[in-house]
Amino acid sequence: MAVSSSAIRAEGLVRRFGDMVAVDGVDLSVAPGQIYGFLGPNGAGKTTTVRMLVTLLSPSAGRASVAGHDVVAAPGGVRLRIGVALQEAALDLKQTGAEFLRLQGRLYGLKRGEVGQRLKDLGELIDLGDALGRRVGGYSGGMRRRLDLAAALMHNPDVLFLDEPTTGLDPVSRARVWEEVRRLNAELGVTIFLTTQYLEEADRLADRVGIIDKGRIVAEGTPAKLKRSIGQDLIVVSTRGKLNGAVERLRALEAVERVEAHDGELTIATPDGPRVVGRVAIALEKAGLDVERLTLRTPTLDDVFLEVTGNRLGNTDDTDEKESQ
Amino acid sequence: MNPRATPTTTASGIERDRGVIRARPAGFLRDLISVAGRALQAIPREPEALIPALIIPLFFFAVNVGALADIGQFVGVSDFEAFQLPVAIVFAVTGISRASALVTDIQSGYFDRLLVSPVNRYSLLLGLMVADLVLVMALCLPVLLLGFVLGIGFATGPLGVLAFLLLSGLWGLAFTGFPYAIALRTGNPGAVNSSFLLFFPFAFLTTTFLPREALTGWLAAIADYNPVTYLLAGLRALISSGWVPSDLLPAIGAVVGVGVVSFALAFSALRARVSRA
Numbered sequence: 001m002a003v004s005s006s007a008i009r010a011e012g013l014v015r016r017f018g019d020m021v022a023v024d025g026v027d028l029s030v031a032p033g034q035i036y037g038f039l040g041p042n043g044a045g046k047t048t049t050v051r052m053l054v055t056l057l058s059p060s061a062g063r064a065s066v067a068g069h070d071v072v073a074a075p076g077g078v079r080l081r082i083g084v085a086l087q088e089a090a091l092d093l094k095q096t097g098a099e100f101l102r103l104q105g106r107l108y109g110l111k112r113g114e115v116g117q118r119l120k121d122l123g124e125l126i127d128l129g130d131a132l133g134r135r136v137g138g139y140s141g142g143m144r145r146r147l148d149l150a151a152a153l154m155h156n157p158d159v160l161f162l163d164e165p166t167t168g169l170d171p172v173s174r175a176r177v178w179e180e181v182r183r184l185n186a187e188l189g190v191t192i193f194l195t196t197q198y199l200e201e202a203d204r205l206a207d208r209v210g211i212i213d214k215g216r217i218v219a220e221g222t223p224a225k226l227k228r229s230i231g232q233d234l235i236v237v238s239t240r241g242k243l244n245g246a247v248e249r250l251r252a253l254e255a256v257e258r259v260e261a262h263d264g265e266l267t268i269a270t271p272d273g274p275r276v277v278g279r280v281a282i283a284l285e286k287a288g289l290d291v292e293r294l295t296l297r298t299p300t301l302d303d304v305f306l307e308v309t310g311n312r313l314g315n316t317d318d319t320d321e322k323e324s325q
Numbered sequence: 326m327n328p329r330a331t332p333t334t335t336a337s338g339i340e341r342d343r344g345v346i347r348a349r350p351a352g353f354l355r356d357l358i359s360v361a362g363r364a365l366q367a368i369p370r371e372p373e374a375l376i377p378a379l380i381i382p383l384f385f386f387a388v389n390v391g392a393l394a395d396i397g398q399f400v401g402v403s404d405f406e407a408f409q410l411p412v413a414i415v416f417a418v419t420g421i422s423r424a425s426a427l428v429t430d431i432q433s434g435y436f437d438r439l440l441v442s443p444v445n446r447y448s449l450l451l452g453l454m455v456a457d458l459v460l461v462m463a464l465c466l467p468v469l470l471l472g473f474v475l476g477i478g479f480a481t482g483p484l485g486v487l488a489f490l491l492l493s494g495l496w497g498l499a500f501t502g503f504p505y506a507i508a509l510r511t512g513n514p515g516a517v518n519s520s521f522l523l524f525f526p527f528a529f530l531t532t533t534f535l536p537r538e539a540l541t542g543w544l545a546a547i548a549d550y551n552p553v554t555y556l557l558a559g560l561r562a563l564i565s566s567g568w569v570p571s572d573l574l575p576a577i578g579a580v581v582g583v584g585v586v587s588f589a590l591a592f593s594a595l596r597a598r599v600s601r602a
Contacts, residue, residue, distance in 0.1 A: 054441050058601040075601075076443055080348040084441045090434030092363070094370045106359045107442045109349035118346055151438070155348035 007032040007159050007191035008053060012062035015048050022048040024215035025062065030193060030208070032158075035185050037206025037223075038195040039301065041311075045215040046195040047087060050163050053193070054084045067158045080108070083152030083190075087163045089144040093137035097128055097147050100136060101154055108155035115154075122150040126180060142173030149180060159191045160184065166201060174201075181205055199301040211305055218308040223301060230299040230307055231257050233273025235280050237266040238292040246287040253279050262306065269299075348443065356445045360452025361459075364423050368460060374425070382417035382468050386410070393534055400539040404565070410472045411560035412533050414489075415553060417468050418461040418497030420524045423453040424504035424517045431512040431598075446599045450509075450591060454501055461497030465490055480567045489563045496556055496580050500527075502587025509594035527553050552579030 008030040015023040023045040030036040040046050051057040053066055055075040063070065069077030092100055098119060105115035123132060126146040131139065136147065145165060152160060162181065166174040182205065184190050196202050202209045203223045211219040211226075219226055239246075243261060250259045250268055255276050258269040270276045273296045284291055306312055351359070368375060389409050397405035430436040439449060469486070479485040504520040511517070530544060531553040540548050548554045559576020562569040 056437055056440060056601060076350070079441060079443045080350070082441070084438070086434050086437055088434050090438045092367075092430075092435060094367050095363070099366065103359055103363055104442070106351060106355065107439070107444045109351040109355075109443070110346060114346045156346055157348070 006030055006065075007034070008036070008064070008066050008193055010049075010053070010062065010064040013049065013052060013059050013064055014061035015045075015052055015057060016060040021215055023052070023059075026212070026215070026217055028064075028210065028217070030191060032191050033185070033189050034207045035181070035192040035194060035205055037202035037209040038193065038212060039197070039199070039202040039209055039305070040195075040212035041197060044212045046197075046212055047163055048215075049212070050086075050161055050193070050195055054082060054161050055079060080155075081158045083155070083157035083160045085145075085148045085152045085160075085162050085165055087167065089141075089148035091136045091139075091144055091147060091151075094135060096135055097132040097139070097150075100147065101132070101150055104151045104154040110155060118154050118156075122153060126150045140173070141169055142176060145169060145173065145177055146180065149177070153184070153190075156188075157190065159193065162192060162194045164195055164197065166196070166198065178205055199305075203301050209301065211301075211308060213305075213309045213311075219304055226301060226304045227299040230303045231269030232271045232298070233269070233276075234297055234299050234303060235268040235270065235273060235277055236293075236295045236297065237268070237280070237284065237289075238294075239264050239266065240290040240292055244287045244289060246284060246289050249283045249287050250280060253283060256280075260307070262310065262312075267303065267306070273297075350443050350445075353445045353448055356448035357452045357455065360444070360448050361455040364426070364453050364456035365459060367423075367426060368456070371426075378417065378421055378464055379467060382413040382464075383471060385416050386413035386468065386471065389413075389534065397535070400535055402536060404477070406472070406475050407477045407564050408536075408561060410468070410477055410564060411489075411493075411557050413468045413471075414465055414493045414560065415496065415528060415557065417464045418493050419500050419528060420504065420521055421461050421464065421497055422457050422501040422504045424501070424508040424520070425514060427453060427505065427508045428512055428514045428517050431508070432514070436598075440599060446595065447592070449599075450505060450595050453505070454498060457501045458494050458498045462490055462494040464497075465493050477564065479564055481563045485563045485568070489560055492556070492559060492563075492576060492580065495584070499580050499584030499587060502584065502589075502591035506587065506590035506594040509591065509598045512598075527551065532557050552583050555579040 006029045008028060010026050010028040013023055013026040013028075014021065026045070026049055038046050038049065048057065052059050053064055053071060055071050055078050058072060063072070065071065066078045067081035069081065071078055095103070101119055101122065102115050105118055110118065119132070123129065126149060128143060128146060128150070131143060136144065139147065149162075149165070165181070166177050169177065178201065181192060181194065185192055194201070194205060206223060208221065209223050209226060210217050221229070243266070246266065247259050247261055250256055250266070253276065255270050255272055256268055257271065260267045268276070268280055277294075277296050281294065284294075302312055386409055389412065390406055394405040397408060402408045427436070430439075469490070479489070481488065503523055504517055507520045508517045530547045531551040532540065532548060537545070537548060537554065537558075555575040556579050558572045562572035566572065
């Protein structure tokens, strides 16, 4: 058994499928009681990493331990200490919610009285109420997710893995799952490893965020620290046509820390946006740029993602939509 | 309220609690009962799967007796209903399994949910097989009942009826290994449905319609190698002849032989499916 002060630790974790390298040397350390957000686009290696950590896949190289047990040498020890809600809520639609949870309890060695106690505890926690007596096939997407979460918690795990827990949910159900995750962490002290492709989800929930792209962790830290690394304020300029040397003009301005150009969009990082925005507008005018939109805002994790990968995460519309609610 | 009482910190840095419900291995037998219980619970909730399994043997029994009774007498079968009853039973139990449900579990991710739990891996398959045994024996009952209504008696008495049920059930169980092997290897519902094709050579290239002595040419040659030939001979002996070891022992041997092959395939497929490679 590996002894580690981390709830989750991975060192040089690699997973290959034939010639394809899905996870390429991931290092992780998640402290007990922490919510760790694992952020990345589809196909970045998030799910493969989780499947290695929850003992469904063996690493091709590297090592990992969860709850103090090595995932390769002591998978049984890991399984007793983790709860897992995989990407799709994997439920038996013909069972009732209560039958499903009772079966989960039995598989984790809980005695009849203990199963009853946990059903009572979890019924309150996930607020499924009378629905527990109904067949799962009749549940809404949000109810299925909450039942899935309850199943993962049936045996009081030390570490909870949530693989894209809100993908496919409507905004109301998503907000409800977030609330549950926060409550679980705050009230029960469960360490939570959460993969997501939603920036807002990682930003709002996670104590620390790891950004994964093409199988590698490209940035890691608290959401605030990651965003600070971009600059205190961002001026984002959408343009039509050529940049006409605007990047060089902007870089020459006082208090401009960095200027990036991606796909007709200029991003100017500065410690003092309100003071600099006027100068930026003048410089753009002088460069003869056809400006479509100019926005002053604080950095988001998407900006961090853009900075470290050169691409947007690809779901900004979705995020914006939620942020405006 | 935090239900975790008196937390302590272990070498792993994880808070552990005294007096709090924690996971522990349930043990093989309890896992087996849990998996079988879920499968049995699902059966009455899937009438679309159960009804054809009930109707097909009764249908074939009626058709075979109606169409071939006279021919049977011509080749020396005096009681063609008694001759056909084991056929109906074989039709009732062969190919019945939870393999389709297993594929659904694999595709939905439920199987992965089971694999991240401490459940004993062998119980995942054996539990389904236990449920299959219960189901196939239950499916034998309406066919047997029809036989009794038609006046078919057992030369071996009530104990013979039990032996008949047990042998039929074990044959059904032995056959389940094939669809499970396909389900676990492929995870594909189409492939599992195609496994029904295996039923045809076993069920028809044998003494289904006529006794062994009346078969000729290639069919007679194949029937000699078909385990169902020996199974039917054993079941027919229990009805018509009594406790005849020369019929019963080959029948048991056929069930064991098929079971060994199909279980070897199924458990090898299970090992491949649960391996983390």
